[in-house]
Amino acid sequence: xxxxxxxxxxxxxxxxxxxxxxxxxxxxxxxxxxxxxxxxxxxxxxxxxxxxxxxxxxxxxxxxxxxxxxxxxxxxxxxxxxxxxxxxxxxxxxxxxxxxxxxxxxxxxxxxxxxxxxxxxxxxxxxxxxxxxxxxxxxxxxxxxxxxxxxxxxxxxxxxxxxxxxxxxxxxxxxxxx
Amino acid sequence: xxxxxxxxxxxxxxxxxxxxxxxxxxxxxxxxxxxxxxxxxxxxxxxxxxxxxxxxxxxxxxxxxxxxxxxxxxxxxxxxxxxxxxxxxxxxxxxxxxxxxxxxxxxxxxxxxxxxxxxxxxxxxxxxxxxxxxxxxxxxxxxxxxxxxxxxxxx
Numbered sequence: 001x002x003x004x005x006x007x008x009x010x011x012x013x014x015x016x017x018x019x020x021x022x023x024x025x026x027x028x029x030x031x032x033x034x035x036x037x038x039x040x041x042x043x044x045x046x047x048x049x050x051x052x053x054x055x056x057x058x059x060x061x062x063x064x065x066x067x068x069x070x071x072x073x074x075x076x077x078x079x080x081x082x083x084x085x086x087x088x089x090x091x092x093x094x095x096x097x098x099x100x101x102x103x104x105x106x107x108x109x110x111x112x113x114x115x116x117x118x119x120x121x122x123x124x125x126x127x128x129x130x131x132x133x134x135x136x137x138x139x140x141x142x143x144x145x146x147x148x149x150x151x152x153x154x155x156x157x158x159x160x161x162x163x164x165x166x167x168x169x170x171x172x173x174x175x176x177x178x
Numbered sequence: 179x180x181x182x183x184x185x186x187x188x189x190x191x192x193x194x195x196x197x198x199x200x201x202x203x204x205x206x207x208x209x210x211x212x213x214x215x216x217x218x219x220x221x222x223x224x225x226x227x228x229x230x231x232x233x234x235x236x237x238x239x240x241x242x243x244x245x246x247x248x249x250x251x252x253x254x255x256x257x258x259x260x261x262x263x264x265x266x267x268x269x270x271x272x273x274x275x276x277x278x279x280x281x282x283x284x285x286x287x288x289x290x291x292x293x294x295x296x297x298x299x300x301x302x303x304x305x306x307x308x309x310x311x312x313x314x315x316x317x318x319x320x321x322x323x324x325x326x327x328x329x330x331x332x333x
Contacts, residue, residue, distance in 0.1 A: 028226060034267045102236060128240035136265040138223040138237065 033155040034136050040069070040150050041134035045123020048100060048109040057097050057123030063150040066176045067095040068143050068169075070119070071132060073103040074111035076140040082159035086118035089165070094173065098122040101132045101140055145169065147176045202239070204246050213246045216255055220245070220262055221270045229272055 035041075040062045047056040062069065070086065072079040086096060098119035100108030105124035112122070125131040135144065138157070145154040154172050156164060204210040214231055220241065222233035230238040230245070241262065248258045262270050274280050317325065 031223070031267065031269055034263075034265055102240070127236070128243040129237075130244065133240060133244055133265060136267075138266075 029138070030157050031138060033152075035144070035152045036155065038152055040144075040146055040152060041131065043123070043131040043134065045099065045125055045131055046105070048105045048112070048122050048124055050109050051122070055121055057099065057121045059150065061097070061121055062146045063148065065095055065148055066173055067097055067120070067146050068173070069097050069099060069135075069146055071099050071101050071135070071137050071140045071142040072108075072111075073101045073140050074107040075103060076101075078159045079141045080115065082141050082161075083115045083118070085160055085162060085165070087116050089160075090118040095120050099131060099135075100124050100126075101137065102127045102129045143169070145172050145176065202242055202246065204250060206250075209246075209249050212255065213242070213249050216249070216258060217242055217245055219259075219272050221272050223266060223270065 040059050042059050044058040045056050047053060057069075068089075090096060096118050098112075098121070100122055103124070103126060105126060108122070108124060112119070123131065129137070135142075136155075141159055143156045143160055144152050145156075147153050153176060154169070156169055158164075160169060204213060217231035218229045220230045222228045222230045222235055222238040222241075224235035224237050225233050228238070230241045245258055245262070248261060249255075253261075259271070268274060268280075274283060276284055
């Protein structure tokens with residue numbers, strides 16, 4: 001019994017190693033969203049300049065079919081990385097809406113002209129980004145999966161890569177579309 | 179030299195400047211103070227060890243503005259806090275609330291302190307028992323005389 005007592009420091013050390021190992025794989029920026037299973041927040045975002053008057057994004061637009069709501073901005077570097085894959089998803093028939101966050105809407109529109117426009121609707125949410133705050137957004141890009149009833153079902157932080165789509169977002173969208 | 183020291187001393191007196199730029203501040207100083215105190219309890223979601231008052235991240239600035247708008251529109255501190263927590267979770271509170279899921283966080287340190295006390299108590303009790311079995315028997319007359327003699331010799 002006494003001898004086991006001397007093993008305690010070793011046990012403590014191993015416990016610490018386990019905690020550190022967990023910490024290595026745990027990104028503190030990936031916060032669980034508060035909005036999962038809650039309806040999309042009330043919003044009525046203006047369209048980007050130079051685009052049709054009814055192309056803005058409001059809460060009612062997110063009802064009726066499963067869609068993705070993608071937070072982007074012309075200033076956002078990771079969004080450029082994600083963009084080609086969004087174009088592919090659009091081609092594959094996925095409905096994606098955009099929120100041009102903390103951006104000059106003119107720049108947001110220019111950016112879409114330059115990189116291509118994967119969005120059905122785009123709403124402008126210039127600083128202080130009230131809609132984004134209602135969504136609990138912490139950075140761009142971020143993508144919300146919204147079901148037919150306009151309820152948020154999942155939030156992905158960071159760019160959507162083919163890997164993320166195949167393993168995480170794709171299956172969720174498929175399940176919700178059934 | 180004295181002057182240099184004086185200047186350095188003055189530097190130590192200065193307080194860290196808040197990130198809020200004057201254009202964000204509310205005109206009513208009482209409301210502004212409330213907003214600042216509230217902001218100091220809200221974590222910046224971008225640079226996570228800073229409060230939104232201390233951070234100059236864009237999102238922190240947005241939250242400062244929104245907090246001030248809400249305070250100006252007459253909301254109580256609790257209502258404003260609830261607004262932010264509803265969107266970002268308890269995580270934004272730099273002082274986490276006391277509730278079942280945070281029991282370990284709040285009581286853990288005291289539990290460990292208690293364990294430490296128990297360990298120290300056990301250690302001393304055991305040592306006391308082994309090193310100090312009983313008070314030594316009083317000296318006999320002969321021993322006392324010998325001791326006195328020895329002490330005298332020393333002098």
